[in-house]
Amino acid sequence: GFCGTGIEPTQIRRLREFEEERIVRDWAQSNPEVNTEAHHETTVDENHKSIEELETHKTVHQIDSQIVRETVSQLTEVKDLSSVNAASTVERLHRSVSSEHCAISYADLKPELGKGEISQLERVLHEHRDEIEKSLSERFELENVRPRVAIVNDRLYTWIPKSRTDELVEPYEKQFYYFRDNREMFHIVEDLRNQLGIEDSLHKSMTHVNKLIKQLTAGDEGGHARVRAISEKSTRLEGKTVRFYLDATDRRLSYLEGRVTKVTGINGQAGIENPRFPEGRELEVLRARLAAIIASDGHLRESGRIGYNEEHLERIDRVQEILRNFGDITLKPKLRPGSYEVHIQNQIGLIMIHEGMTPGNKTIQNPGLPKGYLEWSEEARRAYLEDFIPEDGSFSVSRGFSWFRSHALYIEAEKNSYSFESVITAEEVKLVKNRGESVTGLVDHHYLAYGAVDKLQTSDNQNQSRSAESLVRAIWDYPNNLIEDEKKIAESLGMKITLSPQCVKLFPKSGRLTVKWVASTTRKEDAERWAEICPPNDERKRNEVESWIRERVEDWLDKKEWVDW
DNA sequence: ATGACATGGCCTCAAGCATA
DNA sequence: TATGCTTGAGGCCATGTCAT
Structure with missing residues (x-):
């Protein structure tokens, strides 16, 4: 520590600043492409903007001083600055530059407001941040996006985080990204310094950026996990810092592929090594496959942890192959009696929770597929069926x-x-108890076939018929959401599916009554089509299906010959 | 040094599954 | 429809890491 006082002596600070500048200079010299990188990218694919694009759609926008003056002048007339005044000022400032491509704006207040006025504005902002940012959310008519406001070195910043649903930025927002070494940290500060037009030394820019990010993320629940967002002592960044960085530099997360060595939770244990950041269509298909795996065999916990049981090692390899698209993930199957138990990194579960999957007990919660599954690409919908x-x-x-x-x-x-x-x-429970078959075994329960419940509706016993009627109504009124969604996926791909309730079971020990539904392809053609467009992603089952298809084809050829004859 | 915590690994229980 | 056992579900704890 610093002489045990926690205070850094000036001399040491100077030395450190000097050392930091030196590290960056060295690093810049050994990586000559870096300094110029942002301005010399000439590719025009969707990830990398051309020079012209960068200039016309600047994501960081300095507000014209004329506009700042006009907007802010009204503030000087107000004695007691309210949060409403503050919010409306921020709104007008950001609106003056707001375009689809502008995520961040800043206004230099110094020439327009006195020291006292700026600090008053700062005070109001800090005291009423929640109120102000929420009101901005309404003013800009944003759903699920919270605008962020900060004042650093007499600059008023506004950040409206971009929606990034086709990347891993959002699910990883509370995770930590580890970089190879602290030069990467300086590189990021350097990038931000350029983009935000901060005209200070690198060291002072680091302080500026830290103050900025601290304020921009102050409204998040749970507060800030780190005192400083970026520090030369640490080689990691929190996801929300990365998000800000990407917005400020107009880059996609895949830009960081290769630079990030690990993504993990706050304590840095485990996580995903050498992460890959799939996006767009590729990500959508991967998410569909993971959804299928979790919806059937996996157990998704609140924490994002996924437990997965599987008898066949080849199938585990298959899951492993899917997971490899997210980085170096090595599953470690633990032999259990009869099957292997596998745990999948929390990050993967977090992706799926963010996607809209419900963690916890599936039988009780009856979750369907994530909203918007019908808008998945055809490839993704097929992928779902293949993997479940x-x-x-x-x-x-x-x-x-x-x-x-x-x-x-x-x-x-x-x-x-x-x-x-x-x-x-x-x-109704009593009905199942009385009329159901008593099944003894590991778990005692009463079993009643749906057909039997149906018949009981016309029973002479009035109590019985009434209970049966309301049980039947409940079964149809509260169907299984997952199987209904899966049916819709299959139908969207041109297969007809028949859905029917099979039985109800009452478990006295747990006091639960469950209903079991069955779905099946309606006609032979539907099974054929299924086999054709989404053959099961499992060797044994696929072979079974393929031999059946072969028979069908031979059959059909036989008939054809006969007709031709 | 200490506290907070995520994580991996272990265990147990009960319910859902395949299959005859 | 009856049976048996695999597998979801989730609790618990040691361990390691980070922030303070």
Whole structure:
């Protein structure tokens, strides 16, 4: 430490500043392309902007001093600056430059406002940040995006984070990105200094950037995980800092591929080494595959941790192959009796939670697919079906492709840890208890086929028929969301699917009543089409299907010959 | 040094699954 | 439809890392 006082003596500070500048100079010399990089990219694919584009769509915009003067002059007339005044000033300033491509604006207040006025504005901003930023969100008519405001060195900054749903920026926002060494940190500060037009030394720019990011992220719940967003002592950046950096430099996350050595949670353990940052269509397909894996076999926890059980090592390899697109991920299957247990890094689960998957118990929560799944590309929808059949589905010549899903309709109040709302009453439960088959085994339960419930509706016993009626109504009124969504995916690809309830089960021990649904391809053609456009991603099941298809084709050829004859 | 925490690994339980 | 066992679900704890 610094003489145990926590205060850095001036001499040491000078030395350190000097050393930092030297590191950057050395580094810049050994990487001559770096300084000029931002201005000399000539590729015009969607990731890299050409020179002209960079100039016409600057993402950081300095507000014209004339406009600042006009806007801010009204503030000087107000004695007690309110948060409303502050918000409306920020709104007008940012609107003056607002365009689709402008994420960040700044206004130099110094020439227009006195010291006292600026610090008053700062005070109001710090005290009413929440209110101001939320009001800006309404003023700019933004949903799920919170504008950020900061005042650093007499500059008023406004940042409206860009929506980046086709990248991993958002799910990784609370993760930490590790870089190879601290030169990368200086490189980033250097980039920001250029983009924000900060005319200070690198060291002072570092302080400026830190103050800026601290304020820009002050409104986040949970506060800031780090005292300084960027520090020469650390080689990591929090996701929200990276997000700001990308917005300020108008880059996509893939730009950092190769520079980032690890993405992990706050404590730096585990995580994904040498991460890759797939985006766009590629990412969409990968997410669809992961959705299929989690929806069938995986267990997604709040933390993002995914537990996965699988009997066949080849299938684990297949999952491994999917995961490799996100970086160096090596699954370590642990042998359990009868199968392997695998844990997948939290980051992957976080991606899927961000995508809209529900962590926790699937039977109780009855989650469907993430919203917007019907807008997935055809490739992604096919990918989903390919990857879930090996898990939960089966193929048979008589029924084609079929699969099951079940969910709870009732949980005894005192055994309900999920604040689950039962959709039937104790009356219907009693019906299943009385009329259901008593099944003993590892878990005792009462089994009642759906056909039997259906019949009981016309029972002579009035109580019974009434209970059966309301059970049937509940079954149809509260269907299984996942299987319904999966049916829609299959139908969107041109297959007809038949969906029907199969049975209800009552588990006395847990006080739960569940209903099981079955989906299957309706006609032979549907199974054929399925086999053709999304053959199961599993060797054994695919072989089964392929031999069936071969038979069908031979069959068809035989008939054709006969007709031709 | 200490506290907070994410993580991996372990375990157990019960329910959903395949299959006959 | 009946049975058996695989596998979701999730609790718990040691360990390691970071921030303070």
